[in-house]
Amino acid sequence: MADQKINMNTVWYKDAKGDGRIKSDNLKTQIAIPVPKGGSGEGAEPQQLLMSSAVACYTMTLAYMLDRKKVPIAGFFMDTEGNIAKGDQLSITHRPHVVLNSGASNEDVTMAEALILQAEKDCHIGQLLVKAGVPVGTEGKVSIDSGDDLTTNYIEEHRLVW
Template identity: 80%
Template sequence: MPDQKVNMNTVWFKDAKGFGRMKGDNLQTQIAIPVLKGGSGEGANPQQLLMSSAIACYALTLAYMLDRKKVPVAGFFMDTEGNIARGKQLSITHRPHVVLSSSASKEDITVVEALFLQAEEKCHIGQLLVKAGVPVGTEGKVSIDAGDDLTSNYIEQHQIEW
């Protein structure tokens, strides 16, 4: 695989209470220093950006692996929790929920359960965090679509723009 070059641009407005904007080919977001550190809090902070990288890496890795195994996925969604201990140690726990189509077999469920851990082990960002001493874990759930459209319900419940 050839080397990949990633270019991003950043602009900062005002002082520490200001905010910045970051832009890349497929990403644009506002950044800010957290209020607790004297900033405006009007944008993503470094911990949120770090977690979003770990989340995207895990989710994309899992989606790729599910596709490669030809698992009949109706959809999946995920909650990720980051905790910062008193010693400033971050820990991350992904909680993916894969919804399989009604035609899924018990074998499909077993495959998905195995892929939860494999995706964690293959996610490059997560593994970099582990090497840096950040505990990263996964607590997955599999269900069979019963016509409830769990994925759309999740989107609505969490007010995710689609």
Template identity: 75%
Template sequence: MANQKINMNTVWFKDAKGEGRIKSDNLQTQIAIPAPKGGSGDGAEPQQLLISSAVACYTMTLAYMLDKSKVPVSGFFMDTEGDVAPGDQLSITHRPHVVLKSDATKDHVNLVENLVLKAEENCHIGQLLIKAGVPVATQGTVSIDNEDDLTSNYIEENGFEW
């Protein structure tokens, strides 16, 4: 496999209370020093960016594994909690909820329960964090769609803009 180059551009305005921007092909976000550390807090801070990398990797890995397994997935959503203890010790817990279509079987549910755990083992970012001493845990839920459209409800409840 050939090396992959990822180019990013960054700009910073003003002093520590200022803000910056990071941009690459498919990413653009505002960054700032957290207010408790003397910054404005008006953007993503490094720990949020690190956790978001773990979230994106886990999500895409699980989506790929679900697709390859051919289970009847309606959708999935996830809450992730990052805990920063004194001394900047980070831990991450993913809580995915996979919703299967109404024709899913108990075998499908069992397979997805296993895939929810295996996704972390196959997520490169999560594995890098674990090697660096960051505890990463997964506590998944699998349910069968009962016409409640749980994924759309989650989107609405959490204010996602699509």
């Protein structure tokens, strides 16, 4: 694979109580220093950005692995929890819920359960975090679609409208 170049542009407005913007080809976000550190809190803070990288990597890795193994998924959703202990020690736990199509077999369920765990080992960002001393764990769940449209329910429950 050839080297890849990623360009990002950043602008910061005002002082520490201000905010900033980051933009690249497929990303636009607002950043800010957290209120407890003297900032405005009106944007993503560093730990959120770090966690979002881990979440995106894990999500894409799992989606890719499920597709490659031809696991019949209807979709999946995930909660990720980050905890910051004394000394700014971050830990991350992913809780994916993979929903399989109604015709899925027991073997499909077993494969999805295995891939949920394997995706964390194959996620490059997660592994970089682990090497840096950040505990990253996964507690997954697999269910078979019963017609309840669990993914849409999750979207509505968490107000994830884009």
